[in-house]
Amino acid sequence: MPFNTELTRALGIKVPVVQGGMQWVGYAELASAVSNAGGLGILTALTQPTPEDLRKEIRRCRTMTSSPFGVNLTLLPALVPPDYAAYAQVIIDEGIRIVETAGNSPGPVIKQLKAAGTTILHKCTTIRHAQSAVKLGVDFLSIDGFECAGHVGETDITNFILLSRARQTLGIPFIASGGFADGQGLAAALALGACGINMGTRFMCTVEAPIHANIKQAIVAAQETDTELVLRRWKNTSRLFKNKVSLKAVEVEKSSTTGKFEEVAEYVSGKRGRQVFLNGDKDFGVWTAGQVIGLIHDVPTCEALVKRIETEAVDALRQNQALWVGESGQVPVSETGTVGKNTNNPQAEIWGVGKSKL
Ligand SMILES: Cc1cc2nc3c(=O)[nH]c(=O)nc-3n(C[C@H](O)[C@H](O)[C@H](O)COP(=O)(O)O)c2cc1C
Secondary structure, three states: OOEOOHHHHHHOOOOOEEEOOOOOOOOHHHHHHHHHOOOEEEEEHHHOOOHHHHHHHHHHHHHHOOOOEEEEEEEOOOOOOOOHHHHHHHHHHOOOOEEEEEEOOOHHHHHHHHHOOOEEEEEEOOHHHHHHHHHOOOOEEEEEOOOOOEEOOOOOOOHHHHHHHHHHHOOOOEEEEOOOOOHHHHHHHHHOOOOOEEEOHHHHOOOOOOOOHHHHHHHHHOOOOOEEEEOHHHOOOEEEEOOHHHHHHHHHHHHOOOOOOHHHHOOOOHHHHHHHHHHOOOOOOOOEOOHHHHHOOOOOOHHHHHHHHHHHHHHHHHHHHHOOOOOOOOOOOOOOOOOOOOOOOOOOOOEOOOHHHO
8 A cells, every 4th residue: 555544544545546526427437447546436326317327337337446436426406306315325235335425415315324334525615514514424525626627616715725724624534626637736735634635627538538539638738727617696606618608608697687597507508518528529518627627738547647646746745855954954743743633644654654765
């Protein structure tokens, strides 16, 4: 086990990198590839039309990896909500040990999963929601900064503030999500007190991600400025790829005199967004992407990507330690042996072979 953080220990993974749930992307091909590479791959429950289809997808993923993988269950407002309890029951019955929850009112699902002994990694964009999730008994938090793809929340706080607030206040381990693509980012997250990172957009742009190659190339060609915030008016702000449709949606949203959601509904249709990943036309509908698109320049395999992140992170941690030479040239150790309450100690803990290796 090359890394030794609370996340790697709890999940039995080698590298503290999680592939976040992704609608229409998080299928067995991607989740198994990430898990085989030493991270935590995650299937996205709602990519499956029914709980029984999720059962089949979990079983299919098991044939592709013998390493641990998780399932994401996202609870979003819907006219006809999916049967979340039935999806959760399949997750339990199929022996999934780790679930990424996200979205609104997760209490009942968290209770159901915790009663079966499942480890819960709950994703949220504010410290207030994180604190509520702690009260619900989640095991880890995934702190999603404003940089992230998808639902960014309404407070617009980026990870530099959120992660340190998490370290100062939460009292349970957390991972950093949003804006991560490389090992330097992982090292930075560890230094801020996280015990790992979560990546979405970066994993979309891998060989195994089951989406059209044109979309991966659109990500490679994009800059960090090529995302749009859509649906702010309805307090459901989503960060999407900047294209003809998301620009039109923003225009209608801003100019509408009625403020009726129906006016933008056709532009933000999830069905058209799904087609983008299948037909490769980046302007066919809206699709989710984070500001991290500006840091993505290639389409590696998950194995190569996770290995690269591991190497870069270790180099960054070593180089940073070498920057402090002290009066006597000795590495300092704080009184508590940690860099803050409830954090990992980058000197002693993260690189499993011990302090002398850093
Ligand atoms: C295409 C796509 C679809 C996503 N769908 C979901 C989803 O269904 N549920 C969820 O909790 N997060 C979803 N996310 C968010 C990711 O799990 C993750 O939190 C986010 O991508 C992190 O930001 P990053 O893209 O900068 O790494 C999605 C992200 C992308 C890129």
